[in-house]
Amino acid sequence: MEAVARARFVRLVPRKARPVADLVRGKKVDEALAMLKFTPKKAAEYIYKTIKSAAANAEENQDYRDVSKLYVKEIRIDEGPAWKRYTPRAHGRASLIRKKTSHITVVLSD
Known part of the structure; x- marks a missing residue:
């Protein structure tokens, strides 16, 4: 039994979020949540x-009552579309600023 959740278009740089995802990959859900609660990174939230x-999807959709037995089978931080903004530069030019986004996919299994 697997439960999936996705957070898409998160205003977060994937390169900075992947080390946080590596912390909890393969851990039990309770342990992963405890680690993330005290990780001082924006991605942890x-x-x-x-x-x-x-975990809520596992309870609701698969009628899985004991969430403490679940573990993080897969967690992916994929790159989403970048927002494009411009800032003024010298001599009337404009410089591009790319605000990157991420797609977070979590798969829990028992």
């Missing part, structure tokens, strides 16, 4: 919410 959502 979004990954925490996505794991909680996947």
Whole structure:
């Protein structure tokens, strides 16, 4: 039995979020949530919410009552579309600023 949750278009740089995802990959859900709660990174908050959502999906959709037996089977941080913004530069030019986004996918299994 697998439960999946996705957080899409999260305003987070994938390169900075992947080390946080590596912390919890393969851990039990309770242990992963405890680790993320005290990780001082912005990515930890979004990954925490996505794991909680996947656990809720397991309870609701698959009628899985004991969430403590679940573990993080797969967690992916994929790159989403970048927002494009411009800032003024010298001599009337404009410089591109790319605000990157991420797609977070969590798969829980027993």
